[in-house]
Amino acid sequence: MAQASYPDDLKYNTEHDWARIEGDEATFGVTWYAQDSLGEIVFFDPPKVGDQLTKDQAYTEVESVKAVSDVVAPMSGEVIAVNEKLTETPGQINDDPYGEGWLVRVRLSEPGEAASLMDAGAYEASLS
Amino acid sequence: MHVAAGAKLVPFAGWEMPLQYVGIRPEHLAVRNDVGIFDVSHMGEVETVGPAAAQRLQRLISNDIEKLAVGGAQYGLLCNEDGGVLDDLFTYRLAKDRFLTVTNASNHERDLAWMQSHAREHDARVNDRHADYAMLAVQGPRARSLVAGLTDEELPARFHCRELSLAGVRLLACGTGYTGEDGVELLIDPAHARRVWDAVVGAGAQPAGLGARDTLRLEACFHLYGNDLREDWDPIGAGLGWACKEATGFIGAEAVARVRAAGPRRKLVPFVIEGAGIARQGNPVLPAAGLEQSSAGAGSATAAGGEVTSGSFSPCLERGIGLAYVEPERAVPGTKLQIDVRGTIREAVVERKPLYRKDP
Numbered sequence: 163m164a165q166a167s168y169p170d171d172l173k174y175n176t177e178h179d180w181a182r183i184e185g186d187e188a189t190f191g192v193t194w195y196a197q198d199s200l201g202e203i204v205f206f207d208p209p210k211v212g213d214q215l216t217k218d219q220a221y222t223e224v225e226s227v228k229a230v231s232d233v234v235a236p237m238s239g240e241v242i243a244v245n246e247k248l249t250e251t252p253g254q255i256n257d258d259p260y261g262e263g264w265l266v267r268v269r270l271s272e273p274g275e276a277a278s279l280m281d282a283g284a285y286e287a288s289l290s
Numbered sequence: 291m292h293v294a295a296g297a298k299l300v301p302f303a304g305w306e307m308p309l310q311y312v313g314i315r316p317e318h319l320a321v322r323n324d325v326g327i328f329d330v331s332h333m334g335e336v337e338t339v340g341p342a343a344a345q346r347l348q349r350l351i352s353n354d355i356e357k358l359a360v361g362g363a364q365y366g367l368l369c370n371e372d373g374g375v376l377d378d379l380f381t382y383r384l385a386k387d388r389f390l391t392v393t394n395a396s397n398h399e400r401d402l403a404w405m406q407s408h409a410r411e412h413d414a415r416v417n418d419r420h421a422d423y424a425m426l427a428v429q430g431p432r433a434r435s436l437v438a439g440l441t442d443e444e445l446p447a448r449f450h451c452r453e454l455s456l457a458g459v460r461l462l463a464c465g466t467g468y469t470g471e472d473g474v475e476l477l478i479d480p481a482h483a484r485r486v487w488d489a490v491v492g493a494g495a496q497p498a499g500l501g502a503r504d505t506l507r508l509e510a511c512f513h514l515y516g517n518d519l520r521e522d523w524d525p526i527g528a529g530l531g532w533a534c535k536e537a538t539g540f541i542g543a544e545a546v547a548r549v550r551a552a553g554p555r556r557k558l559v560p561f562v563i564e565g566a567g568i569a570r571q572g573n574p575v576l577p578a579a580g581l582e583q584s585s586a587g588a589g590s591a592t593a594a595g596g597e598v599t600s601g602s603f604s605p606c607l608e609r610g611i612g613l614a615y616v617e618p619e620r621a622v623p624g625t626k627l628q629i630d631v632r633g634t635i636r637e638a639v640v641e642r643k644p645l646y647r648k649d650p
Contacts, residue, residue, distance in 0.1 A: 201501070202315055204603050205566055207634075215583055227314045227603045228501045230632070249566075258395070
């Protein structure tokens with residue numbers, strides 16, 4: 163994705179992760195800013211279905227040619243799905259960080275945590 | 291200039307350096323398949339000049355300076371009295387009594403101070419020329435023909451150097467490089483470097499940054515000081531015994547000779563990861579099955595296991611590669627290694643240098 167973009171329907175944390183909240187489930191990924199900083203992502207090793215994620219703790223890593231970066235959970239919950247396709251084509255995280263580049267889907271354990279996340283405008287402002 | 295070309299800048303050894311312009315992989319592949327240009331002006335230059343300049347450098351640098359003819363280029367090491375490596379360098383002989391030594395940016399001040407304060411029994415001036423030179427590297431199968439198109443004069447052969455005019459700028463061209471490809475490195479008056487950059491980029495060279503510089507040199511198995519070479523490690527274990535001529539009596543020669551005779555405790559080998567994963571500097575190499583890992587570290591005589599000193603992703607091999615110190619018995623191509631990459635054990639194989647080979 164060549165142009166920076168921060169969709170309005172997502173919530174963001176300070177570690178450049180996003181959450182798409184749908185009822186008591188959410189999908190997580192990394193933002194345009196994160197993939198742009200990393201450069202071409204070459205490896206992604208997903209967590210397992212059933213793993214417990216804790217808000218603000220690292221739950222996996224993405225690896226680019228030059229660096230490894232922790233991915234931090236924006237909210238707490240149990241992993242109910244992982245994006246298996248990224249094992250073959252991790253570059254999707256660069257090309258479509260909010261769509262095909264989704265990382266995990268969770269069942270939220272503390273939906274109230276959403277209140278501490280930023281909306282798109284606040285996140286984008288925090289980058290400058 | 292670099293920002294206008296789309297560079298992402300990162301701090302490196304006190305400089306703001308372009309890490310990449312369009313991406314590490316495309317820049318890497320441009321150098322392997324076509325031609326790329328690197329701004330390596332952060333590297334330092336030390337001039338040694340005077341009637342005893344050759345003798346002075348003979349004492350300071352591990353290789354045989356007497357074998358370096360005017361117009362030649364020679365790789366060598368600066369060692370301390372214990373035979374540890376202070377820096378790895380290229381020295382160019384510009385005249386019988388005048389030499390230019392290119393230093394690594396992070397070591398330049400230390401190298402200069404060392405060269406100025408040692409071997410003073412040989413009368414020569416050792417001058418800091420860092421501010422007088424910008425340096426551009428043009429590398430790749432098309433590099434020579436591209437550069438030849440910008441000058442009427444002949445280019446220097448590999449491991450040679452000569453002054454010539456390029457794009458109307460008088461500069462020192464050297465048949466050297468750090469990528470494993472053919473090409474030249476250009477030492478230029480900083481006031482005119484931009485003009486040379488623009489001419490070379492205008493002729494189609496891909497600007498390439500430090501990211502690609504590292505992946506390229508790793509495929510070629512070239513050492514990086516600070517990763518593969520350190521002050522408390524000997525050159526023999528690093529595989530640089532060929533650049534050490536103890537008979538020339540350089541500072542550290544006796545210590546190097548002792549290690550050469552006894553055999554190094556650890557040897558630096560290239561490896562390729564089998565499957566997924568990228569090993570990085572500091573990742574432990576597990577001891578061979580059945581031995582205990584010692585906490586004594588890569589340099590200890592009693593330690594088992596080893597350590598990755600450089601690691602990255604190879605765009606040409608499409609997998610993780612690197613350099614690691616292992617026990618001499620395991621420094622044999624074909625040996626299987628297990629590397630602890632942040633808690634996950636990755637399988638790797640010791641290979642021959644270079645890791646990347648041009649197909650015949």
